[in-house]
Amino acid sequence: MSVTLTEINQVMQEADLLYTPDQLNVAMDQMAEGINRDLAEANPVVYSVMNGALVLTGHLVTRLKFPLEISYLHATRYRNKTVGSDLDWRAFPAQDVTDRSVLIVDDIYDEGGTLAAIVDHCYEAGARDVKIAVLVNKDHERKVRPEMEVHYEGLKCIDRYIFGFGMDYKGYWRNADGIYAVKGM
Numbered sequence: 001m002s003v004t005l006t007e008i009n010q011v012m013q014e015a016d017l018l019y020t021p022d023q024l025n026v027a028m029d030q031m032a033e034g035i036n037r038d039l040a041e042a043n044p045v046v047y048s049v050m051n052g053a054l055v056l057t058g059h060l061v062t063r064l065k066f067p068l069e070i071s072y073l074h075a076t077r078y079r080n081k082t083v084g085s086d087l088d089w090r091a092f093p094a095q096d097v098t099d100r101s102v103l104i105v106d107d108i109y110d111e112g113g114t115l116a117a118i119v120d121h122c123y124e125a126g127a128r129d130v131k132i133a134v135l136v137n138k139d140h141e142r143k144v145r146p147e148m149e150v151h152y153e154g155l156k157c158i159d160r161y162i163f164g165f166g167m168d169y170k171g172y173w174r175n176a177d178g179i180y181a182v183k184g185m
């Protein structure tokens with residue numbers, strides 16, 4: 001997909017700010033409180049779902065006050081586009097998670113196809129327990145697995161295409177320190 005810097009800059013200029021950095025910090029404090037409470041004795045592997053979870057993971061793990069391992073996996077449904085399709089695994093989890101506790105960290109739970117596939121993969125690989133932490137849960141009725149539990153959720157968001165704090169608009173603005181909604185989307 002070709003995109004110009006003019007478009008990228010215009011998207012930011014016209015975007016609606018949904019959550020400020022201060023609001024994100026409060027949300028991440030609350031997420032960390034729950035994770036510290038539940039997983040302090042669990043010796044978990046924390047899997048950051050690339051690329052979107054890169055920013056959240058860095059902020060979240062410094063709030064966790066117990067021993068853990070950090071790793072990553074790369075699965076993408078959107079491929080820097082604004083509409084998702086089938087899941088493309090670009091890097092499978094590397095650790096042996098047999099009988100381990102796993103914490104999946106992702107930026108956004110939208111339709112849930114990504115998280116559902118990752119959770120299934122971890123259990124198939126022998127994980128004892130898989131928990132999910134997301135910064136944003138998009139509010140709509142299109143969840144592919146509505147019964148899937150999200151254990152640590154920072155914020156709800158309206159049903160628009162959002163970017164910032166790890167989330168992209170056509171590959172850009174993952175570096176924005178707030179969360180924004182694209183005008184008209």
Ligand SMILES: O=P(O)(O)OC[C@H]1O[C@H](OP(=O)(O)OP(=O)(O)O)[C@H](O)[C@@H]1O
Nearest residue numbers: 050051052076077078110111112113114
């Ligand atoms: O709930 P879903 O509808 O499955 O969407 C959520 C996924 O979409 C985004 O990833 P994306 O595929 O855009 O890749 P990225 O992490 O590289 O941005 C996001 O990081 C989640 O992993």
Ligand SMILES: Nc1nc2[nH]cnc2c(=O)[nH]1
Nearest residue numbers: 110160161162163167168
């Ligand atoms: N950047 C971004 N990625 C997503 N993946 C699923 N939903 C979204 C969204 O609203 N924004």
